[in-house]
Amino acid sequence: SDSITVGELAKRMGVKANELIAELMRQGSMVTINHPLDYESAAILASEFNYEVENVAFDEETILEVEAKKEAEDNAEDLKTRPPVVTIMGHVDHGKTSLLDAIREANVTEGEAGGITQHIGAYDVELDGRKITFLDTPGHEAFTAMRARGAGVTDIVILVVAADDGVMPQTKEAINHSKAAGVPLIVAVNKIDKPEANPERVKQELTEFELVPEEWGGDTIFVEVSAKQQTNLDTLLEMILLQAEVLELQANPNKRAKGSIVEARLDKGRGPVATVLVQDGTLKQGDAIVAGLHFGRVRSMTTATGKQVKEAGPSFPVEVTGLGGVPDAGETFHAVESEKAAKDVSQHRQQKQREIDLAKSSKVSLDQLFAKM
Numbered sequence: 160s161d162s163i164t165v166g167e168l169a170k171r172m173g174v175k176a177n178e179l180i181a182e183l184m185r186q187g188s189m190v191t192i193n194h195p196l197d198y199e200s201a202a203i204l205a206s207e208f209n210y211e212v213e214n215v216a217f218d219e220e221t222i223l224e225v226e227a228k229k230e231a232e233d234n235a236e237d238l239k240t241r242p243p244v245v246t247i248m249g250h251v252d253h254g255k256t257s258l259l260d261a262i263r264e265a266n267v268t269e270g271e272a273g274g275i276t277q278h279i280g281a282y283d284v285e286l287d288g289r290k291i292t293f294l295d296t297p298g299h300e301a302f303t304a305m306r307a308r309g310a311g312v313t314d315i316v317i318l319v320v321a322a323d324d325g326v327m328p329q330t331k332e333a334i335n336h337s338k339a340a341g342v343p344l345i346v347a348v349n350k351i352d353k354p355e356a357n358p359e360r361v362k363q364e365l366t367e368f369e370l371v372p373e374e375w376g377g378d379t380i381f382v383e384v385s386a387k388q389q390t391n392l393d394t395l396l397e398m399i400l401l402q403a404e405v406l407e408l409q410a411n412p413n414k415r416a417k418g419s420i421v422e423a424r425l426d427k428g429r430g431p432v433a434t435v436l437v438q439d440g441t442l443k444q445g446d447a448i449v450a451g452l453h454f455g456r457v458r459s460m461t462t463a464t465g466k467q468v469k470e471a472g473p474s475f476p477v478e479v480t481g482l483g484g485v486p487d488a489g490e491t492f493h494a495v496e497s498e499k500a501a502k503d504v505s506q507h508r509q510q511k512q513r514e515i516d517l518a519k520s521s522k523v524s525l526d527q528l529f530a531k532m
């Protein structure tokens with residue numbers, strides 16, 4: 160048969176059928192224990208419980224046999240320290256872009272594709288052999304979009320505050336975003352080269368938000384920088400690495416990759432191009448992937464310095480070609496066992512999306528109908 164009942168799936172997973180029924184109810188379907196699930200539905204449902212479902216073909220007729228097995232727990236020896244992922248936020252004109260550019264320029268090693276960098280939405284830098292990944296997308300929107308989709312990609316927020324301007328509305332917004340996300344924040348007091356710079360006032364203003372510098376008995380890291388004159392940038396990187404150590408960020412590079420889409424677009428020559436951030440596992444050239452509603456095979460991977468790579472491990476951002484369509488920023492991607500599996504999941508999601516769109520449009524027409532009455 161090409162389906163499995165809720166009850167049978169529960170049995171193979173070793174969970175109570177009620178748990179599956181409850182999950183399906185949360186997803187909006189009211190079903191009984193005897194309800195048949197097709198392969199895609201079973202696979203997606205099982206994955207909610209951290210199970211993988213294998214799709215096994217028997218004879219000429221492809222018979223779908225659902226074999227649910229618990230996704231292997233990571234062995235302790237497989238867990239490796241991964242670089243922190245950093246987002247820079249702050250009020251407009253306080254120097255976010257300048258700081259990102261200054262850090263990047265100061266850290267592009269000579270010889271790396273002639274030191275020419277391209278904006279792919281994220282880049283990584285190195286300090287004494289330790290790496291840091293910066294998300295290079297317009298701060299707040301990208302951060303909120305990713306969070307809204309449940310993609311907690313940012314480990315550390317750098318709050319940029321101009322020393323000649325102080326705390327402004329978007330400074331507060333940034334503080335609220337990072338607090339809501341539970342992401343630690345490091346303050347970069349920028350533009351200290353300016354004669355009218357007053358870093359002490361910035362510190363004073365930020366105490367109102369429980370951001371108190373260490374020298375005043377608090378535990379917030381403040382670094383005084385000038386993006387323009389490239390002052391204290393290494394200190395800022397040091398502080399990020401220090402904070403990262405405290406967070407003990409780890410991932411397992413020895414498994415199939417999963418992560419998030421940082422940005423994506425349609426390139427005239429290369430087709431859909433997506434910058435992905437690997438959050439766990441290792442992404443390899445040739446891998447079958449599903450990203451949001453789309454699927455494909457990784458044809459090429461390029462770093463922010465234009466280098467072609469065959470593999471990307473945890474926390475590494477790479478620009479990927481080979482998807483069949485353009486996913487949305489903030490959506491997740493998964494490398495899967497085969498292109499067939501990637502296609503199945505993508506088709507299932509597209510079907511679901513069509514149902515949602517249809518439900519919306521029929522609701523609209525009903526509303527319009529009632530509005531006319």
Ligand code: GDP
Pocket residue numbers: 249250251252253254255256257258349350351352353384385386387388
């Ligand atoms: P963003 O809106 O936060 O991305 O800010 P920008 O990076 O675009 O910077 C806004 C303005 O501040 C630009 O004119 C920059 O040249 C200037 N600026 C940024 N950083 C510094 C700095 O450290 N010192 C001085 N004097 N000007 C800066």
Ligand code: MG
Pocket residue numbers: 255256257
């Ligand atoms: Mg900017």
